[in-house]
Amino acid sequence: EAQVTQNPRYLITVTGKKLTVTCSQNMNHEYMSWYRQDPGLGLRQIYYSMNVEVTDKGDVPEGYKVSRKEKRNFPLILESPSPNQTSLYFCASSLQWGYNEQFFGPGTRLTVL
């Protein structure tokens, strides 16, 4: 089944404890992206990747890192999480940038205490 998977789905952590949210797609997509969803703000793009080893900042990249060593994986790294990073995170992928059918993962709900 073609899909985008994220792990974990739920995470409660404490300020400053490094964490990684994994994202994987099995559709051989070139473009991948991370968003955070907050009430009243919709989805805001954190980082995106046009292809392997090509990443760029979105609208709200501060406090996040990403890597794209393989086509299928695009992990989101929070080196030192803070409470303002408590949010619902979505990974998405599409065949290429310009193909608007972005497939979204199921989301990761992160709480930073």
Added chain:
Amino acid sequence: GQQLNQSPQSMFIQEGEDVSMNCTSSSIFNTWLWYKQDPGEGPVLLIALYKAGELTSNGRLTAQFGITRKDSFLNISASIPSDVGIYFCAGQNGNKLVFGAGTILRVKS
């Protein structure tokens, strides 16, 4: 950064009624998209619009790309209970996709 103003914020309608929601922006977009998010899931693309003035339908859904390229609307006709969810507009320019804040739709059966 670019921002989209989506309205209304929420709607509580009777089953069978028609629904309208819209998005406006101070910036021009080359593409307008409409997504739906069901509870506990990620957004799913409903309709994509590529040309100013374009009117596109997908079943009971109809969306239009505004002539000025700064707005778009989505209509849902004869709403049913499974239409419940959050509807997002999104505008695309270059490598960036900008989302509206969403319209929460609730349907009374």
